[in-house]
């Protein structure tokens with residue numbers, strides 16, 4: 550399946566087979582825990598419809614988005630009766646009906662939302678929900694004093710099924726951080742006091758912390774899409790995306806010539822520079838200016854000068870013959886989303902969710918190894 554502009558200089562290949570393989574790897578690692586799939590932000594920028602259907606085929610039956618509208622969109626493109634869809638960012642007054650209409654469930658993040666859902670369920674019939682506990686991140690979910698209050702007033706949650714009791718880890722990518730053990734202990738304590746069907750704590754990184762964090766379900770996002778769960782070990786996930794772009798122009802400049810805005814790069818010797826038709830308007834982060842690299846003819850080539858809106862410049866002196874129209878690999882097996890993130894001073898998540906709308910997108914269907922229609 551191909552989508553996006555026809556004559557785009559940049560081509561983004563999304564390997565659904567690799568996503569399915571990553572789901573299988575996570576199932577194996579987390580076993581006997583079950584594996585939900587986080588598909589918020591358009592499946593981390595990769596396209597919620599093809600990605601979610603791929604994950605369903607791979608066995609996923611529980612999906613999470615961040616926003617209600619994302620969940621409504623997901624229900625429309627994943628019309629499977631047995632797929633459960635949860636909304637991490639909660640429910641607000643007036644939205645309850647939309648949850649029921651589209652068969653979604655909210656992640657209730659405070660006592661007010663719990664009361665709202667209980668009142669709605671009393672009128673609408675038995676529904677279920679997740680409850681999120683803040684065990685040490687101070688971001689979203691019932692803070693500790695609300696957990697205590699709920700445990701003392703259990704009838705506040707008696708009118709619906711708490712199918713999932715969840716929490717989220719702050720430092721799971723740092724295995725030695727003391728907060729990991731503290732959050733696990735607080736979650737175990739709360740689990741013992743609050744009725745629920747399944748407990749769920751780990752996202753991508755915490756799956757690799759150990760059995761104590763895996764509970765009944767795990768809830769990965771970025772690892773499904775090839776991101777490294779932890780920086781301190783080899784990445785066990787398969788790379789999912791490849792981004793290549795057309796070279797628009799090639800020139801040889803003399804020593805002393807500067808390249809790009811701000812003249813931030815000055816050639817020390819005669820240098821061959823290739824100009825590529827991708828820029829920060831495509832989500833290629835400007836913070837990678839002068840630090841990123843790419844691959845041309847299998848050779849790593851360094852970026853020179855700043856990232857422009859629609860253009861990048863690389864020193865291709867060492868890369869052999871090169872001409873306008875040739876393609877350069879910006880992201881691929883030799884230069885992963887995490888490599889580019891390191892160069893840009895960010896995380897792979899931001900590289901993925903920044904991928905712009907101007908690329909031609911080609912999906913490689915799971916099980917075919919090639920770009921046949923879905």
Ligand SMILES: *Cc1c(COP(=O)(O)O)cnc(C)c1O
Nearest residue numbers: 587717752753768769770771772
């Ligand atoms: C985004 C998110 C996830 C998925 O996190 P990854 O690090 O991408 O695996 C899981 N749970 C919550 C609450 C999230 O916000």
